[in-house]
Amino acid sequence: MILGVSAKAPKKGNWVSLTSGLTWLAFEHGFETKDLIDWLGKRQWPTQDALCELLTNEWQELAEEACGGSVSVRGRKGEFAKEVELSVDDYRNFQFVWLQTAGDPQLHLNRFDSSFGSTFRAITANLNDRFENPVIRRADLVRFKQARAQRKRRPWNDAAYKAAMAWLPEKLATLSDDTGIKSDLVAEMRDRFGLPLREAERVFTEVTKALKRRTHGRPRKTSPEKLAKPGIADEFSSAPAATNLQTAATEGGN
Numbered sequence: 164m165i166l167g168v169s170a171k172a173p174k175k176g177n178w179v180s181l182t183s184g185l186t187w188l189a190f191e192h193g194f195e196t197k198d199l200i201d202w203l204g205k206r207q208w209p210t211q212d213a214l215c216e217l218l219t220n221e222w223q224e225l226a227e228e229a230c231g232g233s234v235s236v237r238g239r240k241g242e243f244a245k246e247v248e249l250s251v252d253d254y255r256n257f258q259f260v261w262l263q264t265a266g267d268p269q270l271h272l273n274r275f276d277s278s279f280g281s282t283f284r285a286i287t288a289n290l291n292d293r294f295e296n297p298v299i300r301r302a303d304l305v306r307f308k309q310a311r312a313q314r315k316r317r318p319w320n321d322a323a324y325k326a327a328m329a330w331l332p333e334k335l336a337t338l339s340d341d342t343g344i345k346s347d348l349v350a351e352m353r354d355r356f357g358l359p360l361r362e363a364e365r366v367f368t369e370v371t372k373a374l375k376r377r378t379h380g381r382p383r384k385t386s387p388e389k390l391a392k393p394g395i396a397d398e399f400s401s402a403p404a405a406t407n408l409q410t411a412a413t414e415g416g417n
Contacts (some may be wrong), residue, residue, distance in 0.1 A: 178298040
């Protein structure tokens with residue numbers, strides 16, 4: 164999403180604010196919380212609710228990845244609480260982002276979305292039932308963003324690639340050890356697994372290399388083909404003209 168801001172990655176460091184991480188994912192510019200609020204105040208769109216919804220969508224996708232252990236996020240429940248690493252249960256329960264613009268600028272992870280209103284958010288704040296100003300490991304954030312961009316660039320997924328890698332050796336086992344079969348198999352993999360041309364060719368190359376099968380050169384002739392080709396002597400002996408001359412000579416002698 165482009166909202167009139169230039170691309171800017173989060174600042175350097177092992178850990179960066181979740182605000183900068185989510186805004187970098189959302190529109191390529193890593194805002195710190197105060198800068199984001201200042202920027203928001205100068206625009207008619209997005210509204211605060213719309214921005215929180217956008218950041219919530221980014222957070223829920225990131226949290227899903229974090230449940231698998233590949234992303235680490237830390238936060239504290241209350242100003243004086245100890246900073247802790249979020250658990251799988253936290254990722255699943257604190258699914259909503261709220262940007263606090265009044266007073267001390269903060270980004271919160273809440274159990275409930277913005278439709279519950281400011282009174283309800285005040286109650287959760289008093290109960291310390293929210294994570295305030297979380298931080299995310301920068302290396303995890305970068306890997307997540309790169310992997311997501313790669314997934315969006317291709318219409319296929321790793322499961323399809325792995326399925327093709329498992330299917331092709333079995334298919335080759337049913338075929339004779341000939342060359343000239345690449346185009347047919349590549350076309351079948353594209354149709355069967357939805358792989359793009361380049362990746363289907365990659366599967367073919369990797370599998371045939373592992374199996375040490377020939378993939379270049381002219382197709383070998385099968386044994387029936389070799390037997391069917393006549394030799395020079397066969398061509399002369401089977402010529403119709405020679406047979407006719409021999410018949411005529413026999414009749415003349417009689």
